[in-house]
Amino acid sequence: xxxxxxxxxxxxxxxxxxxxxxxxxxxxxxxxxxxxxxxxxxxxxxxxxxxxxxxxxxxxxxxxxxxxxxxxxxxxxxxxxxxxxxxxxxxxxxxxxxxxxxxxxxxxxxxxxxxxxxxxxxxxxxxxxxxxxxxxxxxxxxxxxxxxxxxxxxxxxxxxxxxxxxxxxxxxxxxxxxxxxxxxxxxxxxxxxxxxxxxxx
Amino acid sequence: xxxxxxxxxxxxxxxxxxxxxxxxxxxxxxxxxxxxxxxxxxxxxxxxxxxxxxxxxxxxxxxxxxxxxxxxxxxxxxxxxxxxxxxxxxxxxxxxxxxxxxxxxxxxxxxxxxxxxxxxxxxxxxxxxxxxxxxxxxxxxxxxxxxxxxxxxxxxxxxxxxxxxxxxxxxxxxxxxxxxxxxxxxxxxxxxxxxxxxxxx
DNA sequence: CTCCTAATGTCTATCGCGTAGACACTTCCT
DNA sequence: AGGAAGTGTCTACGCGATAGACATTAGGAG
Numbered sequence: 001x002x003x004x005x006x007x008x009x010x011x012x013x014x015x016x017x018x019x020x021x022x023x024x025x026x027x028x029x030x031x032x033x034x035x036x037x038x039x040x041x042x043x044x045x046x047x048x049x050x051x052x053x054x055x056x057x058x059x060x061x062x063x064x065x066x067x068x069x070x071x072x073x074x075x076x077x078x079x080x081x082x083x084x085x086x087x088x089x090x091x092x093x094x095x096x097x098x099x100x101x102x103x104x105x106x107x108x109x110x111x112x113x114x115x116x117x118x119x120x121x122x123x124x125x126x127x128x129x130x131x132x133x134x135x136x137x138x139x140x141x142x143x144x145x146x147x148x149x150x151x152x153x154x155x156x157x158x159x160x161x162x163x164x165x166x167x168x169x170x171x172x173x174x175x176x177x178x179x180x181x182x183x184x185x186x187x188x189x190x191x192x193x194x195x196x197x198x199x200x201x
Numbered sequence: 202x203x204x205x206x207x208x209x210x211x212x213x214x215x216x217x218x219x220x221x222x223x224x225x226x227x228x229x230x231x232x233x234x235x236x237x238x239x240x241x242x243x244x245x246x247x248x249x250x251x252x253x254x255x256x257x258x259x260x261x262x263x264x265x266x267x268x269x270x271x272x273x274x275x276x277x278x279x280x281x282x283x284x285x286x287x288x289x290x291x292x293x294x295x296x297x298x299x300x301x302x303x304x305x306x307x308x309x310x311x312x313x314x315x316x317x318x319x320x321x322x323x324x325x326x327x328x329x330x331x332x333x334x335x336x337x338x339x340x341x342x343x344x345x346x347x348x349x350x351x352x353x354x355x356x357x358x359x360x361x362x363x364x365x366x367x368x369x370x371x372x373x374x375x376x377x378x379x380x381x382x383x384x385x386x387x388x389x390x391x392x393x394x395x396x397x398x399x400x401x402x
Numbered sequence: 403c404t405c406c407t408a409a410t411g412t413c414t415a416t417c418g419c420g421t422a423g424a425c426a427c428t429t430c431c432t
Numbered sequence: 433a434g435g436a437a438g439t440g441t442c443t444a445c446g447c448g449a450t451a452g453a454c455a456t457t458a459g460g461a462g
Contacts, residue, residue, distance in 0.1 A: 014246040036409060037409075047450050049451075052412075053449080216420080237437085250420075251420050253441075254420075258439080
């Protein structure tokens with residue numbers, strides 16, 4: 001298992017990983033728009049021609065980076081729900097835990113939300129990805145079975161979670177993963193009764 | 202300028218940089234002795250054969266890593282003193298500043314001093330490298346020109362500086378570079394009167 | 403506005419690094 | 433004693449990285 005790779009567990013191209021890495025660091029250094037292709041290949045020690053073997057342009061690279069990271073975030077929770085497979089319950093914190101630990105593992109990437117001139121679409125697609133996970137992979141039960149629109153409920157809790165995540169990142173991961181997860185759990189307990197996880201295995 | 206490279210400003214091999222990077226991360230993860238060559242190449246996404254193209258064994262890689270980093274530390278201060286070239290005075294903090302900023306820039310590597318089962322020789326050669334810089338590149342004047350053995354004086358101040366550095370690293374770089382440098386300067390002022398820098402240009 | 407420089411995107415020919423895989427040997431586990 | 437995992441060496445091969453030219457576009461300075 002290669003811990004240096006970016007994103008999900010899929011087989012990935014080494015060179016492309018390095019180009020993505022370079023993009024991340026250069027965005028932090030000078031902002032997305034100021035980054036040139038020369039910068040990227042120079043930073044990653046490749047020839048400019050090599051870049052075009054792998055990507056069409058900077059946007060193509062940026063999209064691949066964002067896609068792979070958010071895809072990895074989804075995969076970190078578990079396989080998407082497949083109708084017909086059994087649903088089983090896990091303890092409350094397990095799913096959030098895997099999201100949190102994924103973000104922490106790739107904090108080098110997720111720190112990009114601290115920058116204004118950053119990866120295009122990051123600020124919109126990151127929370128959307130969390131919402132997608134909540135929608136497709138989690139099943140909630142509200143306290144005392146208060147009847148609510150579950151779509152709204154998931155929207156509400158997903159963005160609440162996103163807010164916590166964002167703050168955690170912005171404050172430089174001051175709290176440990178464990179402490180942070182515990183806070184998330186405690187907050188969840190104020191309005192979520194049970195927490196199921198749709199998944200295979 | 203490639204910021205991702207490890208160590209000094211010399212031209213370096215891309216693959217070797219990645220192997221070094223992998224070694225650093227694996228030492229932190231499982232300790233130097235537990236790291237295998239398979240681990241390294243797997244982590245850096247190379248074939249095992251590739252490793253032997255560049256290095257004889259793990260020790261060879263470890264030595265290259267340490268050598269390149271300490272060499273880079275020396276180079277960061279300036280070129281070694283060449284007899285006949287003019288000596289000029291700089292403000293007190295400039296030389297320490299470059300050492301500090303180098304260490305901070307490559308903190309990923311220098312954090313290795315926090316680990317017990319870490320790079321062989323790191324704990325001895327790191328302070329020695331600082332001492333070497335003090336000996337070869339700096340000229341001190343003690344307060345009120347108190348007569349002292351300058352070799353001892355440099356040994357004393359170099360290891361004092363090393364102690365501060367070590368503590369700074371161990372506490373996770375809590376203080377900013379600027380704050381830390383200022384503390385070093387203030388402590389230096391208690392016993393150093395002037396501070397010259399042997400160098401070219 | 404015009405000039406000039408840097409960056410971009412495309413293409414080609416070439417080179418060499420990284421690859422897979424086999425083999426013998428050692429170490430360590432149980 | 434047996435087996436699994438790691439090590440070091442070697443060979444042949446393919447593809448990925450390289451240098452460099454070229455036309456075009458974008459942006460900044462005067």
